[in-house]
Every structure is written in C-alpha cells, then in structure tokens.
Amino acid sequence: MEPAIRTHGLTKRFRHGQLAVDHLDLTVPAGSVFGFLGPNGSGKTTTIRMLMGLIEPTSGAADLLGHRMPRAAGTVLPQVGALIEGPALYGFLSGRDNLIRYDSADATADPRTRKARVAQALDRVGLTSAAGKKAKAYSLGMKQRLGLAAALLTPRRLLVLDEPTNGLDPQGMREIRSLVRELADDGSTVFLSSHLLDEIEQVCTHAAVMAKGRLLTQGPVGELAARARGRLAVSTPDPGDAARILKEHGVTDLAVTEDRVTGEPPAAEQDLAVLNAALVHAGVRVRGFGLERASLEDAFVALTGEGFDVAG
Template sequence: MAGIDLEVPAGSIFGFLGPNGSGKTTTIRMLLGLIAPTSGTVELLGQAMPNAQLAVLPRVGALVEGPAFYPFWTGQANLLRFDAADRTADPRTRKQRAGEALERVGLSNAAKKKVRAYSLGMRQRLAIAVALMQRRELLVLDEPTNGLDPQGTREVRSLIRELADDGTTIFTSTHLLAEVEQLCTHAAVMSRGQLLRQSTMAELRSELRPRLVVRTPDLERAEQTLAALGVRDLRRPSGHPADDRDGVPAVEGDPGELPIDKLAAALVTADVRLHGFGLERPSLEESFVALTGEGFDVAE
C-alpha cells in the first residue's frame, strides 16, 4: 500500500473500487485498526488509528469480509449478543434497538428464525443490522452485495440509499462496476496497492470524451480518409459490438472538434461503405480499465 489519502465527504456514498486483490480490504482493515500499517499513519474521522479506537469505533459501523454469526441462534439473539459486547451500548434499550434494526433491514418477520436457515442475502442484511444497533456517523461495508442474487442486491442497494438519505456516510468497497454506477456519489479507484484516482461520479462521467465509431468493410480506406482529416488515435477495437446482420468490423478515433457531418461526407466521397456511423461515449468500465490496466466484473 502506498500514499492512500481518501477524502470521503459527509453524507456521501463513497465507492472504493478495484479488481480483486487490489488492496481494498487491507485498506479497510487498517482504517478500522484491525491491522497496523508497516509504515506511515492511518486516520479515521480525523483521529489516529489504532490508538484512537475506543473513541472512534463507536461512531463507525462495519461489515468486513462477510458476516459471521452463531448459526443456531436466532437473528434477534445474535443482535442482542453483539450489542452486549459493545461497552458503549445501553442495555436498557437493547431489545428495542434490536427490533428497530431488524425492521430497518427488512428482517422483522425472520427475527425468531435461526440464522442457519437464513439465505446469504438475509445474512448480509443481518450484518448491516448489527452495524445499525446504534446511530453511526460512518458505515463501512466491504463488498456488501457479494454473492447475492439480483433481488438481494437490489434490497441492499435500497437500504444503503435510505441510510445515506438519513445522514449516514457510506463507505463501500466493491469490484463490481455496476455497484458504483448505480449507487455511489463519489468513487476512488485502487490497483495493486495504489490509489489511482478519486473524484465525484459526475466528474468521471464528464471526462469521458465521445469517440467516432465507423462500421465498414473498407477499414483501410476509412482509416486513411479519417487520418487525412485529422481524426486522432485511430484504432480497431477488439470485441467491439459488430453489426448483428453481417458482422461488419469497426474503426474508431477521437474526432476532436471536427464536424461530424463533414466526416461522414468525406467517407462517402472516398467510396467508404458505411454500415454504421456516429459518436459513442465510452463507458465507465472503459475509463476504469484504462486507469488500472485490469478488467472489472461488470455483471451482477
């Protein structure tokens, strides 16, 4: 790990993104004081960790590396046990807070069911309920939708949005680009132990310059014509969606400020057969892959 300085605005949903093995969980463990850095310092909520654990951690809820519960106890019993281990928790309100937390994550009807009968999605929600037994300024969620089916994923996303709307700052790590695109207001990109980029999602989207995409069987003639007009960075993208009817290949490039109508007219004049022509904005996936040189899981 080297030179990581994360700026997480209060009230944001901050996506900590990177391929598996990029250092996300290690960073989270250091932030929470679960492991100590070999060099440098770690601060959480403005205080040094792990020295300030007793002051900082009661303000933070966390789910790290998947939930672990007593399988033969009920969901409610697990919550009560975890809360009893918290020296800052008020035992007089324990049952009331457990009921409220279970209701918050949609598990009221499963409160008396043994955890061994819970689905993975239910266990993820129960883990978030543990973090919600007390009011938290910051909620740290490590891969909160990992292994969930689409319905479970939607439920956890909805819960995270509700928590953020109520003023809780959410810090969530993921290797799924869809999570960041659909959920987060801010993002940071990790790769091989280094922080490559952090910004708002709006800034990331605004930087994606549209590229000219031409689908034609006359690739060489198209490339020569476009190059002569000043189109830069011409290339034939591998895996580009081809025309479903006849598999026509594509060439793409950066047109800069060149008028697109003049580019089309020049290609027609050069007898380039056009099966497809237009500007396409790169996806966030392409932007992140360009940063890391590695692929991301983009499916649910």
C-alpha cells in the first residue's frame, strides 16, 4: 500500500539561519499508529507544519495520502484530521458550538447530519456533560479533548495529533490511548507526536526518533527497542558486594537497591556466565541474574544521549 506519509529530503531553514529540519526521509505505513519522538527543539512540530501545508519547506518534498503537499492541500486535507500545537477555540462559545463552527467550515461535511456527528464526537472524547459549557471555562485537558473531537467530526484516512494527551490526567490518557487504538482499528492511520515514551510504547506500532532536526531511526516499535542493549539485573541479598564485583568487571551506570543491582553491561563482548561466576566466587548470593529487555526509553537515550520525560 502507498504510505500515508512519505518525505524526501524534507528540509526547513528559517530566515535567521536555523536549520530546523535537515533532509528528513520519513515513511509512515498506511494503517499504522506512528509515534514521532524527539527532545524539545528536535524539529517535530516544524515537520508536522510542513506536512500539513502550514509552512513551505526550504527544499525536499512531502507526500500525504499519495499527493504532494502543499500543492494538493485542497484534495488531501479534507481526508485529514489534525490537532497541532493545541486547539484554536472560540472562548465565548460552548464546546458544542465550537464543533458546529468547525464542521460548518468543512465543505465536504453533510449539514443534515451535523448535530448527530457533533454529539458523537463529544461522546468519544468524554465531553458530553460539558458540551454546553463555554470553552473559556475549560481546563487545558478539556480543551485538548475538544480539539481532538474537532479532528473526529468525520471519518478521516489520516489523523495528525501533536501532543494529544497534553494536560490530561492519567485516566484521560488511558481514554485517549484507547480511542487511538479504536481509530486505527477503524482503518485510520494515526501520526502521533508525543513526549511520553511509555504512551508511545503502549499504543504505537511504528515510531521515528528525531534530534537536532535529523532523523535518527524509524521502524516498528519492537525493533527499535530491540536494537538497544538491555540492562544487566542481579537479584541478591548482598547488593553492596555485588555492585563492587560488577564494577570491577566493567559494568557501569550501577543502580543499587535493597536486594537488586542493575547496570550497563561492559561494552566489550563478555560472556554473562563469566560475570555470574565472578559473583558466586566472591561469595555473593545470586537469586536472579540476566539481561532485562530494553525499552523504547533505552533506545531513545542510546540514540540521542538525552533523558526524556517518560512519566508525564
């Protein structure tokens, strides 16, 4: 199938010389839930704005749903729902009336089913009870929900969501995560920019990592995590002695708790059995020993050298 999004050498340099996006070659498979990751300032939002035709690239090209953007914006955008950098709302209107305004601006939307579709969109994001409340009285999380509802007024082939869980409490995050899965099951491709790695790991099928405007890697989420080395974990009632022995044998970044020691295995290839034998020979009582599966966070840190807000 034709990818939902494909870029070729996509580049954006602003007037003051800042290179925000540097020759980006991105492929988003149709039907995927695609996580777009990167530290602040990595170029994620600039990329999304180019994809949606909001700003022109300096060079390169972006195709959405098989059409070149922004040239084909009139054809493509009616098939795309988007929430970018927070929703733009009329504060003096109710949540319901904001959605009616959004829907009225869509030339492809059937006015005969408008009220029913607005009600359904409000229900899907959990805002039915607040539909009559003025938007200026909404919390940040409620505004995010309303913006997402606007993107869901009609079925879309592609949804582009920039930090959709921003401002939501844990329950709200779970609801949005469930909704994203539903949308993918219904056949939509979801392109999801987020700073919450655990959310991406739970809901996304594919992901890409950017840093300083450049694409570092992309692919299925499981494969990205598998490329990172797991941490060595030792369960023992003798954590102090275990940490000392492991350090002597090249294990770094040690973390010690009451009954557990974890760390980065030596860079040089070394049989883990040798490390285990060294612990036993030193009298350390080993109750558990092995490599923990690497997470998407491990892969991200290995690629960018930066920490990440994984808890939200």
